[in-house]
Amino acid sequence: MQQKLRKAFKQQLLYKKIKMEKAGKEKFKVTPWEVSGKVDYNRLIKEFGTERISENMLKGIEKLAGDLHFLLRRKIFFSHRDLNWLFKEYEKGNKFFLYTGRGPSGKTHIGHLVPWILTKWFQDKFNCNLYFQFTDDEKFLFNPELSLKDTKKLAYENALDVIAIGFDAKRTKFIMDTENIKKLYPLALKVAKKLTFSTVKAVFGFTNETNVGSIFFTTIQSAPCFFEDKPCLIPLAIDQDAHFRITRDIAPKLGLRKPALVHSIFLPGLTGSAKMSSSIPGDALFTTDTPKQVEKKVKKYAFSGGQPTVAEHRKKGGNPDIDISYQWLKILFEPDDKKLQKIYNDYKSGKLLTSELKEILIEKVKAFLKKHQVAREKAKKQLDKFILKD
Numbered sequence: 238m239q240q241k242l243r244k245a246f247k248q249q250l251l252y253k254k255i256k257m258e259k260a261g262k263e264k265f266k267v268t269p270w271e272v273s274g275k276v277d278y279n280r281l282i283k284e285f286g287t288e289r290i291s292e293n294m295l296k297g298i299e300k301l302a303g304d305l306h307f308l309l310r311r312k313i314f315f316s317h318r319d320l321n322w323l324f325k326e327y328e329k330g331n332k333f334f335l336y337t338g339r340g341p342s343g344k345t346h347i348g349h350l351v352p353w354i355l356t357k358w359f360q361d362k363f364n365c366n367l368y369f370q371f372t373d374d375e376k377f378l379f380n381p382e383l384s385l386k387d388t389k390k391l392a393y394e395n396a397l398d399v400i401a402i403g404f405d406a407k408r409t410k411f412i413m414d415t416e417n418i419k420k421l422y423p424l425a426l427k428v429a430k431k432l433t434f435s436t437v438k439a440v441f442g443f444t445n446e447t448n449v450g451s452i453f454f455t456t457i458q459s460a461p462c463f464f465e466d467k468p469c470l471i472p473l474a475i476d477q478d479a480h481f482r483i484t485r486d487i488a489p490k491l492g493l494r495k496p497a498l499v500h501s502i503f504l505p506g507l508t509g510s511a512k513m514s515s516s517i518p519g520d521a522l523f524t525t526d527t528p529k530q531v532e533k534k535v536k537k538y539a540f541s542g543g544q545p546t547v548a549e550h551r552k553k554g555g556n557p558d559i560d561i562s563y564q565w566l567k568i569l570f571e572p573d574d575k576k577l578q579k580i581y582n583d584y585k586s587g588k589l590l591t592s593e594l595k596e597i598l599i600e601k602v603k604a605f606l607k608k609h610q611v612a613r614e615k616a617k618k619q620l621d622k623f624i625l626k627d
């Protein structure tokens with residue numbers, strides 16, 4: 238009897254799941270501290286109330302910049318807030334500055350690089366100052382395992398990866414939250430005075446049991462938006478949007494400008510997770526991985542859109558849209574559209590096998606990391622120039 242009941246219950250769950258999938262309502266979660274499930278980016282645009290980046294906007298940006306980065310061209314950055322306004326101001330001669338950041342909770346993996354790469358492009362094309370925030374305070378507050386000493390050490394490790402992206406030392410300032418608090422605090426306080434507990438509860442899901450540091454934290458992440466008396470542009474992964482929804486609500490109440498945002502999708506993890514995660518075994522590729530590790534990880538873990546046998550693959554072809562090797566080439570490692578299209582076609586037709594596709598990716602990643610690691614070593618000597626002295 239019990240077994241029967243259990244079976245019926247399972248069946249019911251299955252029906253529910255199928256129904257949800259059919260309605261496109263599969264469960265997923267995107268917050269600054271947790272991403273899970275299969276992320277539906279179109280639904281995020283609706284739920285967060287952001288705007289899709291249109292072809293027209295891209296044309297406008299291309300006209301101003303002279304060219305268009307493939308991260309924009311390929312819609313890896315797919316959503317925005319107030320970009321139209323930002324570029325209108327720019328055309329009127331009102332230049333903008335850039336702001337982004339990193340929460341130092343572990344080693345840098347290649348997924349973290351996506352917003353940084355576009356940030357550098359903006360800096361080069363539009364001649365912008367950049368403030369880069371390292372939230373050693375945040376990662377201490379939100380992670381029971383990490384001490385302040387840990388997060389500070391990680392911040393300095395991560396900073397080497399940021400420098401390695403190639404930012405201009407003259408126009409880039411790093412903010413280490415616990416060290417540069419003097420600069421952040423007056424602005425954080427202004428935001429804090431307008432921000433209620435009920436708002437952060439609603440936006441972040443905090444409860445009465447949440448530590449008070451976490452409740453206050455979003456004000457610290459808001460502060461750099463107001464470092465200059467100019468429009469501010471923030472390239473970021475979409476999970477960070479919630480902080481700036483709050484900032485944008487409060488800015489006018491302080492007589493300040495709302496920051497403009499440009500949101501990216503996540504780089505999927507090797508095993509097929511929606512957002513690369515250092516805590517899932519085999520999911521992340523770190524910027525310090527050796528060529529051997531790259532080869533081993535891709536061969537062992539990269540989720541494949543191929544068929545189970547070579548014969549079947551030749552006949553039916555693979556699915557590049559779910560294949561992680563292809564996705565990584567598209568998001569990070571193959572800037573050439575023609576080459577990428579050929580890989581797509583050949584994989585889809587079955588001409589290109591999964592093992593061959595992985596080989597293409599491995600070579601690209603190795604070359605990328607070789608260059609990155611040389612720059613990362615050099616960065617150790619440059620670090621001091623980047624840190625904000627206040």
Ligand code: TRP
Nearest residue numbers: 337338339340370372458473477
């Ligand atoms: N909280 C972000 C993280 O955990 C770090 C961060 C600080 C950030 N300021 C930012 C990210 C501005 C994007 C934009 O990664």
